[in-house]
Amino acid sequence: MNAHQTNSLPVAEPPEQFNRDQVVIQVEDLHKTYQLGETQVHALRGVSLEIRRGEFVAIMGASGSGKSTFMNILGCLDKPSSGRYLLEGVDVSSLEKKQLAGIRNRKIGFVFQGFNLLARTTALENTELPTLYARIDKDERHRRATDALKMVGLGDRIDHFPSQLSGGQQQRVAIARALVNRPSILLADEPTGNLDSRTSVEVMEILQRLNDQGLTIVLVTHEHDIAQFTKRSIVFRDGKIRRDEPIVNRGIATESLKAMPVLEE
Amino acid sequence: MDLLSTLRVAFRALARNKMRSILTMLGIIIGVGAVIAMVGIGQGAGQKVQSQIANLGSNMLFVSSGSMNRGGLNLGWGATKTLVRADVAAIVRECHAVAAAAPGTQTSAQVVYENDNWGTRITGTTPEYFEIRTWAFQSGAAFTEEDVTNAANVAVIGETVRKNLFATTDPVGKTIRVGNLPFVVIGVLVAKGQSPAMSEDQDDTIIVPLTTLQKKITGQPWLRFVMVSAKSRSGSYAAQQQIQALLRDRHRIRPKQPDDFTVRNLADMADLASEASKVMTGLLASIAGVSLLVGGIGIMNIMLVSVRERTREIGIRMAIGATESDVQRQFLTEAVVMSLIGGAVGIAVGVLASLTIASTAGWPILVSGGAIAGAALVAMAIGIFFGYYPAQKAARIDPIEALRYE
Numbered sequence: 001m002n003a004h005q006t007n008s009l010p011v012a013e014p015p016e017q018f019n020r021d022q023v024v025i026q027v028e029d030l031h032k033t034y035q036l037g038e039t040q041v042h043a044l045r046g047v048s049l050e051i052r053r054g055e056f057v058a059i060m061g062a063s064g065s066g067k068s069t070f071m072n073i074l075g076c077l078d079k080p081s082s083g084r085y086l087l088e089g090v091d092v093s094s095l096e097k098k099q100l101a102g103i104r105n106r107k108i109g110f111v112f113q114g115f116n117l118l119a120r121t122t123a124l125e126n127t128e129l130p131t132l133y134a135r136i137d138k139d140e141r142h143r144r145a146t147d148a149l150k151m152v153g154l155g156d157r158i159d160h161f162p163s164q165l166s167g168g169q170q171q172r173v174a175i176a177r178a179l180v181n182r183p184s185i186l187l188a189d190e191p192t193g194n195l196d197s198r199t200s201v202e203v204m205e206i207l208q209r210l211n212d213q214g215l216t217i218v219l220v221t222h223e224h225d226i227a228q229f230t231k232r233s234i235v236f237r238d239g240k241i242r243r244d245e246p247i248v249n250r251g252i253a254t255e256s257l258k259a260m261p262v263l264e265e
Numbered sequence: 266m267d268l269l270s271t272l273r274v275a276f277r278a279l280a281r282n283k284m285r286s287i288l289t290m291l292g293i294i295i296g297v298g299a300v301i302a303m304v305g306i307g308q309g310a311g312q313k314v315q316s317q318i319a320n321l322g323s324n325m326l327f328v329s330s331g332s333m334n335r336g337g338l339n340l341g342w343g344a345t346k347t348l349v350r351a352d353v354a355a356i357v358r359e360c361h362a363v364a365a366a367a368p369g370t371q372t373s374a375q376v377v378y379e380n381d382n383w384g385t386r387i388t389g390t391t392p393e394y395f396e397i398r399t400w401a402f403q404s405g406a407a408f409t410e411e412d413v414t415n416a417a418n419v420a421v422i423g424e425t426v427r428k429n430l431f432a433t434t435d436p437v438g439k440t441i442r443v444g445n446l447p448f449v450v451i452g453v454l455v456a457k458g459q460s461p462a463m464s465e466d467q468d469d470t471i472i473v474p475l476t477t478l479q480k481k482i483t484g485q486p487w488l489r490f491v492m493v494s495a496k497s498r499s500g501s502y503a504a505q506q507q508i509q510a511l512l513r514d515r516h517r518i519r520p521k522q523p524d525d526f527t528v529r530n531l532a533d534m535a536d537l538a539s540e541a542s543k544v545m546t547g548l549l550a551s552i553a554g555v556s557l558l559v560g561g562i563g564i565m566n567i568m569l570v571s572v573r574e575r576t577r578e579i580g581i582r583m584a585i586g587a588t589e590s591d592v593q594r595q596f597l598t599e600a601v602v603m604s605l606i607g608g609a610v611g612i613a614v615g616v617l618a619s620l621t622i623a624s625t626a627g628w629p630i631l632v633s634g635g636a637i638a639g640a641a642l643v644a645m646a647i648g649i650f651f652g653y654y655p656a657q658k659a660a661r662i663d664p665i666e667a668l669r670y671e
Contacts, residue, residue, distance in 0.1 A: 072665050075584070077583075077584060077664050077665050078665060097588070097589060098588050098589070098590075101583065101586055101587060101588040101589075101591075102586065102588075104583075104584060104585065104586045105585065105586020105587075106586070110584050110585060112584075112668065116577070116580075116581045116584075116668065117581075118578060118581065120277075120281060121277075129582070129585055130585045130586050132266050132267075132270050133266055133582075133585065133586040133587050133588075133591060134586065135266070135267060177585065178585075181586075
């Protein structure tokens with residue numbers, strides 16, 4: 001397993017008016033209310049936040065704290081009941097479903113806890129999927145997907161099916177898929193939740209490397225060890241941000257791996 | 266997503282559940298096959314009846330002497346004595362729509378040749394009869410006008426009579442006897458088979474000059490029927506009207522009094538038969554159509570199952586950028602691909618079935634291009650119609666729910 005391949009990152013070139021200090025995500029006073037039978041559930045009660053290009057943010061909180069709802073809104077899968085959400089300066093809270101699908105396709109890369117690869121579909125085809133919806137031509141699709149897979153260290157397994165890959169490898173295919181359309185931001189929802197500790201750190205190593213190359217990452221996690229690899233932690237409770245602070249003594253995944261026993265996959 | 270990729274995804278999804286896809290398509294295969302075969306059978310049978318009617322004679326009308334009620338006793342068809350040869354001459358002379366007419370009378374008789382004998386119909390008529398009925402000879406020829414004038418003892422025999430009296434020998438030139446009367450066989454008619462209109466064996470007859478039959482056998486100077494051919498098929502109705510008017514006039518029938526004759530129009534009979542076969546074809550096709558409908562419901566059912574099973578896949582696709590219409594198109598394409606493949610196989614099955622049935626039943630082979638094109642269109646329409654609701658359902662799935670779906 002070679003996670004140390006060096007490849008240039010296919011991250012979108014920031015538009016002219018953006019620089020590295022530019023705000024990628026800006027949310028203002030987000031509220032989200034669900035009607036659950038008779039009762040109203042206030043999942044978010046006024047969340048305001050800025051995330052700049054190149055940040056690596058860990059979102060933490062117990063279940064029911066509102067972090068999942070917040071991530072769904074960040075990922076344009078859900079709309080806030082009130083408040084504004086600007087992604088690269090564009091107010092996405094007012095967009096139509098179809099336009100939101102386009103934003104998810106081009107601006108956002110998703111990585112899920114359960115990998116969510118299509119079964120009986122090769123790593124390459126799984127990775128190509130977002131480019132299909134972006135209507136990119138065939139050769140370019142193939143080139144981008146291959147590049148993305150090489151970047152996560154799976155250049156030699158592009159024709160493998162998910163069932164032939166380990167959990168860590170499947171998650172790396174998912175990361176390659178998330179990157180293939182060169183998104184502005186990577187949203188990872190407990191990406192290490194289904195992985196053993198060494199594999200988790202390997203995944204974090206990839207994410208750290210991508211972040212070092214300029215990718216903005218927002219990661220949801222329960223585990224403090226995992227959050228320790230990020231640069232900033234935000235803690236949710238009862239639909240509000242309770243803590244928002246930089247990570248001190250940040251872990252370096254490459255270093256941690258050296259101290260861990262190598263497990264046979 | 267472009268069409269090619271959409272198609273690829275659809276084929277792959279169908280290949281993933283091969284057995285299920287095949288069984289689902291079977292509904293469409295049977296439906297389309299049944300429609301094509303049933304339409305083929307209906308049209309083939311109709312064509313057969315039409316050709317049998319045409320076989321009776323071209324644009325033929327049949328005038329028979331009428332029934333007569335005498336003291337409450339209905340003597341039936343051919344009982345009146347008012348139809349005579351002068352009427353035939355008048356029909357040809359005065360009815361413009363008429364091309365030719367042949368008088369005729371008929372009785373039954375025992376025909377003897379050497380040691381064999383055969384009970385059959387004996388028809389007396391004139392040479393026009395063979396033209397009107399477009400009846401050709403397998404050997405010999407018809408009698409002439411002169412034979413009619415002279416009441417000659419010559420006879421033309423039908424195929425059934427030939428088979429029964431002349432198994433191996435050539436009948437032409439041989440002498441047969443009807444009662445004590447000898448007839449020289451001068452011609453043998455080709456087989457016409459069963460008459461569809463009168464359901465009798467048309468070949469079971471001998472035909473002699475009218476005068477011979479009238480003077481030497483029946484002793485009755487009136488006619489039982491007149492065979493008429495109209496100038497054209499479309500003119501046969503006019504001919505019928507003209508003959509009717511003429512005969513009423515000649516027979517001095519007062520208004521409101523019923524005809525003492527009957528005019529039957531073969532064109533009418535043909536229309537009636539074709540109407541009947543159309544109704545039958547429609548009936549068969551609609552029964553087959555029901556099975557097509559059931560096939561379509563099968564597609565809808567499987568698509569609904571498929572949407573449910575692939576909820577998570579739908580969620581993934583939506584999360585990475587599929588729009589609602591992308592998802593809808595994907596499932597619709599699957600339904601249409603299934604129904605089109607089913608339709609194509611169904612067409613092959615239907616054509617094969619029609620050919621088999623046609624060859625066993627001895628019908629003309631009828632696989633109309635219209636039925637095939639129609640079946641293909643209907644299959645496509647079924648895919649769209651029955652695929653629409655499941656596809657719509659798939660498109661409406663909330664990606665957040667779908668990603669949580671186990």
